[in-house]
Amino acid sequence: MDQPWVPGRAAVLGDPPDPGRPATLAEFGARLRALRDWSQIGSREMPAVVGEERRRRGLTREAVRSYTTMFDLFRENRKRYDEDLLFDTVRALLRAGNLSQARLEELTRTWREAYHAARQRKPRTDDYPRFRLGPLTTSCQILEGNGERAIDRGSVRVVVAQEDVVLPPYLAAFRDEVAREQEERRRAGEEHFWNAPRYAVADLVVSRRGADEAPDVTLHLKNSDYFNFIAAQQLDRPLEPGGTLRTRYLDGRDVWDTPDFLRSSFGVNIAVVTADGHLVVSRRSSRVGVGKNVWNSSANEGLQRELDGRAGAPPDLHAAAQRGLAEELRLDPADYRLSLLAFAAVTSNSHWCCFFKAELTGMTLDRFQANLGRGAQDAWENRGFDFVPFTPESVVTYLLRDDRRDLWAPAAPPLFYLSLVHSFGRGEVDRCVDRLTGAAD
Template identity: 50%
Template sequence: MTGIDLVNGVVGAVFGMVFAVLFQQPLQNAWFRIRRRSATAVRSVTYRDDGVPHSMWSTFSIGPLHTSALVVEGDGEQAIAPESVRVHVLDGEVALPEEMAPWRAEIAAEQEQAEATGTRVRVWNGPRYAVEGLEISRTALEEHPDVRLRLRPTDYFTFLAAQQLDRRLPDGSTPRGRYLDPDRPLDAPAFLQCSFGVNVAVVTADHLLVVSRRSDQVRSGPGLWGSSVNEGLSRHIDSAGRHAPDLHDVARRGMREELSVQPHEYSLTLLAFALDVERRQWSAHFTAHLSGLTGDGLRSRISHGVADRWEHQSIDHVPFRPADVVGYLLRPDRVRRWAPLTPALFHLALVHTHGRGAVERAEAQVVRRLR
């Protein structure tokens, strides 16, 4: 290299540094502004305002999986303390409107006929609760949820009659059209909300999520894949007419009856309250982490006998990691076979363990791979 080449190199380097200092950042800023304006222009061309305000009450979905589950309270990250939930049982049983009362009579007659002929097992008209209202507020200082659940007595035949939301009434209307407003999903008469239950997402000691498939013999959601444990409130069992039911105790009963697991073998956390707006069925969403039982241990325990074996026809175990659970939810043979409240339950259980950011990133990645 000659002296001239060395001088030229030094001068070029100096000019390069000066150019970078003076012009690089302004050029980057200009390029960023051009990109941002282009993106805005594209969005303004493709976006169409339908002129209709969009409701804050959107039901739960992940990519192609759309459910009728509305998460009313709870985000998965903050647990709802047992003392934050107050349950009140009001006097006076729920009564169906005059035009729907014959539907209940039909169900009672059908069940009597089934028992007399032996064509199928008769459904027991068990005492249940209907939801009069669910009010949620916040504590003054910590802003923790404060939940007040108001219930009324009802029975299973009334529930079955009220599930016929799209059956025609004498005037041609339906219970759904006459009594429900889609823009006010929390407002409904108690006779259309004769179901409140608990759903539990159970995670084994070796970090496997327990998924149950409902029996083909049950009246509600036969053959659908659902939560690890599902248990409805019973006036006969959960309160015996003497006190209001405790939701944590109902969840513990479900764990015992469906999985044969005792309270000292797991930790139980209330995550949310959810509503199936299509069927008007309420749920308290829990997660339970087993302290000692692995997936194989739980299978062995179930094989020794459980009280409510008939309610489920099979169980599956899924690694309790966001990508694995979301991929399982969106499997082609599962995506349209879920009980409506289950996907939101599993999402909230994942958030409680892994954090919202990790779960939402996994959901986005899985959905992208499906496209």
């Protein structure tokens, strides 16, 4: 019986066939069949081999279960392909040559370009624009919301699937290391992290409703934990199968296509503005798990299942923001007006999040500082704060400071920008940005 090809099996001799630049899908199909023949992967083992390729990407439920599905890919005169299945198959076939990870990625890109040529369309070579203010660029992509109007609390639904994310074996090994290390540190009385039950983002669905096309947002979550999150942040650590988490799952991928196990956190980021018009900017401490010593939002929290989803109920994002403001800044809900401005993702590490602005209703900067100095539950998470006059010119100038520009958490600048837009309007804020960055010239 044929056995699935795995690393260590005798490699196919010779280079794989070159897909070239086929003019039609029929030509592409002929070259795909040539690649199948070169790989020497038999019909019975094909589903298992391609299923393993999909498992590498974290698609544990999408393994190919029969050759019928595979056979259709190689059928002559095909008019369309399931592109995800197609390129998982191409990668699986190429692996038969026991190629280096870099060579595998290079050849996969060649086959993708050939497919796009056959479809007579240009390959995707650009990414969705990242957030940018003149020379300041972050890896944050705003997915919904432009700051001009708040997203109504009743327009956001959170759905939790009562299932755990499944880690690929190499990532599960990373997680085991994290668990052992943190337990050793705990026993030694050293700084360590608790494995808090967290959520992973399964999907974010946005639609419109009503004559004013108000947003209607559904956030789909799965169960995860903090050790999964820490393990998945080892993005540049070499993997035993080759490559890294970054090269396998992030580089060149649309943010929507990253696997759920890399999304094992959903952050709530809040910009606080005092009653007398000062923006609160935090400097994270060296003791937080991720984002040490960077300048960040006024407060931020990761959704936590035991605190934000009691008894299995889905979390409420506004309530989670209130928790963050209470724990980090000693603020009560009566102290502020809360507005949900946007949903976003940081493409460099697959952190998904939402943005809030909290306007203090009666608490001036002096009172805010006095209140905070009396003790906050999570005061250790921040090493200090800056307070910036909340005007477009002052905030944008502050964001672009030479000693800040490369030390921002990726989500902070877009959060502060959208908070300005919410208060002053997009036109006024963008004119200020253009003036300060020379973009208007």
